[in-house]
Amino acid sequence: MRERIFIVFQQNLLMSELALQLIREAKENRLLQLDLGDCGLTELPKELFELEWLEQLNLGEYYFSLEKGNIGWIESSNSGGFNKINSLDKLQQLKLLNSLSIQGANNTTYEERRFKFQMQQS
Numbered sequence: 618m619r620e621r622i623f624i625v626f627q628q629n630l631l632m633s634e635l636a637l638q639l640i641r642e643a644k645e646n647r648l649l650q651l652d653l654g655d656c657g658l659t660e661l662p663k664e665l666f667e668l669e670w671l672e673q674l675n676l677g678e679y680y681f682s683l684e685k686g687n688i689g690w691i692e693s694s695n696s697g698g699f700n701k702i703n704s705l706d707k708l709q710q711l712k713l714l715n716s717l718s719i720q721g722a723n724n725t726t727y728e729e730r731r732f733k734f735q736m737q738q739s
Contacts, residue, residue, distance in 0.1 A: 633658065635697055640664045643671070654678055654693030654718075658700040666710050673716040674708070676700050680718035690720070 636656040641664075643651045650673040653665075658676070665671075673680075677700070679690045700719075708714060 633662065635695060636662055637664060639695075640668065643668055649673060651675070652680065652693050652695065654680065654700065655695040655697050656700060657698040658702055660702060661705070661707055666707065669711065670713055671711050672713050673718075674711075674714060675718045676702060676705075677719040679720040681716075681720075 633656070636653050636658055639651065639653060639656070640662060642648070644664075644667060647670060648668075649670065651665075651668065651671060652675045654675045654677050675693060677693070679692055682688060682691045705717070705719075708717065
C-alpha cells in the first residue's frame with residue numbers, strides 16, 4: 618500500500634512538472650491559448666496567474682478550437698492523468714480569459730455551473 622501511495626505521488630509530481638513546463642512555454646511565447654488538460658493537476662499552479670494575457674484555457678480532456686482549418690473538439694495532447702481540481706475560483710484573476718474548457722474532465726467535484734466570468738466592458 619505504501620508503495621502505491623508513493624507511485625501516485627510521483628505521478629502527480631511529474632504531471633505538475635509538465636504543467637509548469639507548458640506554462641513556461643506559454644509565458645516565453647506570450648501564447649493566448651494554453652492546454653493544461655490531462656496534466657494530473659489537483660490545484661491551479663500559481664505560475665498560471667502570471668499569464669495575464671491568456672484568453673483560452675483547457676483543463677479537461679477536450680477543448681473547442683476555432684483555429685482556421687482545425688475547428689471542432691480536440692483532444693488534449695498531454696499524456697498525464699485526469700485533472701482533479703476542486704476550485705476554479707482563482708481563474709477570475711485572469712481578466713482576459715474568455716474561454717475555459719473542462720470538457721470530459723474527470724475534474725470535478727467542482728460544478729461547472731458555479732463558475733462564471735465577470736466580463737469587463739471596454
